[in-house]
Amino acid sequence: MTRISDLFNQRKNNILNVYCTAGYPELNSTIKVMKALQDNGADMIELGMPYSDPLADGPVIQASGSKALANGMTIMKLFDQLKDFRKEIQLPVLLMGYMNPVLQFGFEKFCEAAKSVGIDGLILPDLPMFEYESEYGAIIKKNGLDFVFLVTPETSVERIKKLDALSSGFLYAVSSSSTTGKDKNMSDQSGYFKKLKDMQLKNPVLVGFGIKDRQTFQEACRYANGAIIGTAYIKALENNGDIEKQTKNFLATIL
DSSP states (O other): OHHHHHHHHHSSOOEEEEEEEOOSSSGGGGHHHHHHHHHTTOOOEEEEOOOOSSSTHHHHHHHHHHHHHHHHHHHHHHHHHHHTTGGGGGGGGEEEHHHHHHHHHHHHHHHHHHHHHHHOOOOTSSOHHHIIIIIIIIHHHHTOOEEOEEEEETTTTHHHHHHHHHHOOOOEEEESSSSOOOOOOGGHHHHHHHHHHHTTTTEEEEEEOOOSSSHHHHHHHHSEEEEEEEEEHHHHHOOOOOOOOHHHHHHHOOO
């Protein structure tokens, strides 16, 4: 059992996973932000590893990544920041990022480091299913990490079933085929969400992209086990104010 599966066993619904960018707004903000999320109602943390060419990210998260890189954030620096984070953070934590910097760091070395500091899972949107099955999945599993695949409204039923079978922890349902941060009408995607719900998938489902307030969070939770918020939270941190206060005020608008 992992922290992620424990969470879904204890709480089936209304799970809130919040994305934050490591090293943003300041290089040493990472643990402060995670602690503020834990203390103010988040159920899970998706910690973004900044990268210069983040394909799935919209302008707000891209800008936070650029700021974090300018602050000096690297994967090595991140693992250094995380070495004692389990003394303070009990929530499940996933690392989200892209394959290029992970491969530069060394894939097996990366998974070993993630395991050693207490990371629970990975989201790597540009890791193809075939390469996961043939090469990288065994390394991820050997290190006891969950791996989360993404599905979209265009993903075929056959492929959804395959991705669900390969995923562990949860399945990430992208609300529409666009980057993060675009305004979405969740009710427009009700057919897609209902299809996922009716498939009786192995994994819980969290909806991401376009979740920004209480209304969109509750709408997503009608069809899934919870939702992922990223862009709206990054915006809440933009002014370099009191991280605890900004996080508390923001999450009060969601929960």
